[in-house]
Amino acid sequence: MDILRFITAGSVDDGKSTLIGRLLYDSKNILIDQLEALEKQSKNKNGNGVDLAILTDGLRAEREQGITIDVAYRYLSTPKRKFIIADAPGHIQYTRNMITGASNSQLIVILIDARQGVIEQTRRHSIIASLLKMKNVVVAINKMDLVDYSEEIYNDIKAQYELVAKKLKLENVNYFPISAFSGDNIVSKSDKTGWYQGSTLLDFLENVEINQNQEQENPRFQVQYVIRPQTDELHDYRGYAGEVISGIYRKGDEITVLPQNIQTKISKIENGGKEVDFVFTNQPAVIHIEDDIDISRGDFLVKTNQQPRVENELEAVVCWLDKKELNEGNKYFIQHKSKTLKAVIKEIEYKIDVNTLEQMPVTESIRLNEVVKVRLKTASPLVFDSFEESRSTGNAILIDETSNSTVGAVMIL
Incomplete structure (x- = not known):
């Protein structure tokens, strides 16, 4: 069974937490003791006597204020698919939380209040979805119960968003008229929207394609651990243990070890302690090779005819996550999956306005939540694909050398 990772985004009070709570509640993914605690804490009760938003708003401040501050993750399972759901904050000052939550998601659900229509925060989150190259966008027009399930209002908001999607070149956009509070068109079809002929939101999420063209993906495998027992029976x-980031690896494949650029062949593949003929995307594996090569954590094993880039100077878009400002010449660690290298910011080329995608000149230090285009130089060569080619090998994080805090989310260009 595969896993779909998706994020909900939208403005404050659009009902993101309530939507996730509704998915969990109506699909029977809540334990009895959770339900009892939910009933005791509920203030904003629906027809079932519970406030579903509390299921994701875990911080006390979130429950007291009725807002989401940090990204909360919830897990949902149906007979067709497993889900990891990220509930992102709607406030402008928590843009960084939304970006980090979306960076690991395969689909974004953008909620729009049926009474408000497309607003600035809707555009901002759509721009972030465009920036992060999200391949699937769901527009959930929520609170339809507060506009008497009006088809006219639904069609008007859909037309508004289609203009946004066209401008940002968003593909695979799907629209749903829902009420998270009442449960309309989320797990079950609503008899109050007889004019809507589409599927429920859960049915769409269960069936949407997420691993297209797996055979065509460039094979990428990064070593996380070298297994060398040195015992008598395993002398x-x-x-080389790790996870297959993308593509398929087969016994006998010709591969290149990067960044050393040494060619060899796969002699054996293990998965779950058993020898197998092949492994594919997202599977853990132990790969054995024919030649004795010095390979360390963070090195890549790639198909010889489908190689990524190996460079120590790169261009990237960085979302700044720290209160300490970013300046040219600053030094950081860059962590690219299992590989950590020293890096320096050679140049900050321009700032990106997250409301318009406009490129703006940099006149002062870069502050929290700002997005910039930079040139980085690493201490030794980095193996990567561009973010557009592969989100998995095209992203990284910047880490402060002194505090060890994550200070920047990196999308390599």
Whole structure:
């Protein structure tokens, strides 16, 4: 069974937390003790006597104020698919939280209040979805119960958003008229929207394609751990453990070890302690090779004819996550999956306005939540694909050398 990771986004009070609570509640993914606690804490009760938003708003301040501050993750399982759901904050000052939550998601659900229509925060989150190259966008027009389930209002908001999607070149946009509070068109079809002929939101999420063209993906495998037991029964055993980031690896494949640029062949593949003929995207594996090569954590094993880039100077878009300002010449660690290198900011080329995608000149230090285009130089070569080619090998984080805090989310160009 595969896993779909998706994020909900929207303005304050659009009902993101309530929507996730409704998905969990109506699909019977809540335990009895959770339900009892939910009933005791509920203030804003619906027809079932519970406030579903509390299921995701875990911080006390979130429950007291009725807002979402941090990204909350919830897990949902149906007979067709498993889900990891990220509930992102709607406030402008928490833009960084939304970006970090969306960076690991395969789909974004943008909520729009049927009474408000498309507003500035809707555009901002759509721009972030465009910036992060989200391949699937769901527009959930919520609170239809407060506009008497009006088809005219639904069609008007849909037309407003279609203009936004066209400008940002968003593909695969799907629209749903819902009420998270009442449960309309989320898990079950609503008899109050007889004019709507589409599927429910959950049915769409269960069936949307997320791993298209797996055979065509460039194979990427990064070593996380070198297994060398050095015991009598496993005297010559040397395996390279990691997760298949993308593509398919087969026994006998010709591969190149990067950044060393040494060619060899796969002699054996193990998965779950058993020898297998092949492994594919998202599977853990131990790969054995024919030659004795010095391979360390963070090195890549790639198909010889489908190689990524190996460079120590790169251009990237960075979302700044720290209160300490970003300046040219600052030094950081860059962590690219299992590989950590020293890096320096050579140049800040321009700032990106997250409301318009406009490129603005940099006249002062870069502050929290701002997005910039930079040139980085690393201490030794980095193996990567561009973010557009592969989100998995095209992203990284910047880490402060002194505090060890994550200070920047990096999308490599």
